[in-house]
Amino acid sequence: MRLCAGTAKGIVIIDPARGGRPLMALADPPSIWCMARDAADPNLLFAGAVHNAFAGSARGRAALARSTDGGRTWTDITPGAARDEEVWAVAAAPGRSGTVYIGTSRARLFRSENAGATFRECAAPRRAARPPARDRSRSAAPRASIRAIRFSPRDASVIYVVLEAAGVFRSTDGARSFEPLDRPAADEFHDLAIDPEDPSRLILATGAGVYSSANAGAAWRRAGGLIREWAITLLFAGAGAARSIFASAAAAPPPLWAMGPAGADALIFRSFDQGRTFAPLVYADGAARPGRGAAMRFAMNPEDPNDIFAAVSDGSILRIDAASGAARLIAERLPPVYDVLAIP
Numbered sequence: 001m002r003l004c005a006g007t008a009k010g011i012v013i014i015d016p017a018r019g020g021r022p023l024m025a026l027a028d029p030p031s032i033w034c035m036a037r038d039a040a041d042p043n044l045l046f047a048g049a050v051h052n053a054f055a056g057s058a059r060g061r062a063a064l065a066r067s068t069d070g071g072r073t074w075t076d077i078t079p080g081a082a083r084d085e086e087v088w089a090v091a092a093a094p095g096r097s098g099t100v101y102i103g104t105s106r107a108r109l110f111r112s113e114n115a116g117a118t119f120r121e122c123a124a125p126r127r128a129a130r131p132p133a134r135d136r137s138r139s140a141a142p143r144a145s146i147r148a149i150r151f152s153p154r155d156a157s158v159i160y161v162v163l164e165a166a167g168v169f170r171s172t173d174g175a176r177s178f179e180p181l182d183r184p185a186a187d188e189f190h191d192l193a194i195d196p197e198d199p200s201r202l203i204l205a206t207g208a209g210v211y212s213s214a215n216a217g218a219a220w221r222r223a224g225g226l227i228r229e230w231a232i233t234l235l236f237a238g239a240g241a242a243r244s245i246f247a248s249a250a251a252a253p254p255p256l257w258a259m260g261p262a263g264a265d266a267l268i269f270r271s272f273d274q275g276r277t278f279a280p281l282v283y284a285d286g287a288a289r290p291g292r293g294a295a296m297r298f299a300m301n302p303e304d305p306n307d308i309f310a311a312v313s314d315g316s317i318l319r320i321d322a323a324s325g326a327a328r329l330i331a332e333r334l335p336p337v338y339d340v341l342a343i344p
Helices: 124-128
Strands: 002-007 010-014 022-026 032-037 045-049 064-067 087-092 100-104 109-112 120-122 146-152 155-163 167-171 189-194 202-206 209-213 230-237 244-250 267-271 295-301 304-312 316-321 326-331 337-343
Touching: 002 032, 002 304, 032 087, 045 087, 045 100, 045 337, 100 146, 124 167, 155 189, 167 189, 189 230, 202 230, 202 244, 209 230, 209 244, 230 295, 230 304, 244 295, 316 337
Parallel strands: 032 337, 087 146, 146 189, 295 337
Antiparallel strands: 002 010, 002 337, 010 022, 032 045, 045 064, 087 100, 100 109, 109 120, 146 155, 155 167, 189 202, 202 209, 230 244, 244 267, 295 304, 304 316, 304 337, 316 326
8 A cells, every 4th residue: 555645845655664755756746735536446546736825835837637657647637717726625426437526716616527538617516605695795705615525425426515615515416506505603614524324424624613414414513522623624434443533623724823833733533423522532652742733634544444544734644543543653754745545
């Protein structure tokens, strides 16, 4: 197994069995924010790029790139209609090889059914992001990016899209139309996780903590125990008694991470009760230590559901044993890491 890490300065390939040493580093595509692996071909990867000024990264020519060899080489496949945008979300449809969706900084959703050779826009989320006519002065455009694209584990035509400033929207017809879900008491929305054993159970990461829904988003309940409010990313992982939900949360929004001595002051949390309550994850020595960097994305080893990796904004990668609950550092001194894929 190898890890393909998307960083603020490009792609880094890592062998976790060899002390986390980089095997390869590529500066093009640059400034990676999100990544996805094809449903059938583990070497077919997609990477979306953004401009993260607070992390010192710079936007390159490509907003979307594709690799057919597990991350060793990349090709610019940015749709012509999205050349002046950033790609904040990318997702490969489960069970449909070659089908990939991307979400952009202007709340536009694009779909390709031929591994990125061509794309078609799905217009519904963009319309949903527009403010009501009576509220045109408070345009959602500056924070209208699509932050996550998720699929129902039982039906890939059921798609959830998280809009940063507008909430969660669901399509039941393969992204031809969308409907808004109930909106929790939060101003920003960052990630969504769907229970693979019960698709009606949703977990939502927001700028005001984590919320759970047991009825497919008809109503939400705020989770307890999360002592950091700026929730970033989520993952259902583990098997058997270790089956749980992982969450990452910081003390404040990213622009403030460089200003204080504690940085992001972030923790990784875990829930064993379907998202109702969370507790901080501990390291191998039994301590829960807030980090200057925050875990931006989790990835599960496709060969072991108890083996979890976390991409951290301080330039490190953590390996988490879901069975024991212990986390350990396996790579460091990289550029800020925003996403990671485990490639069998």
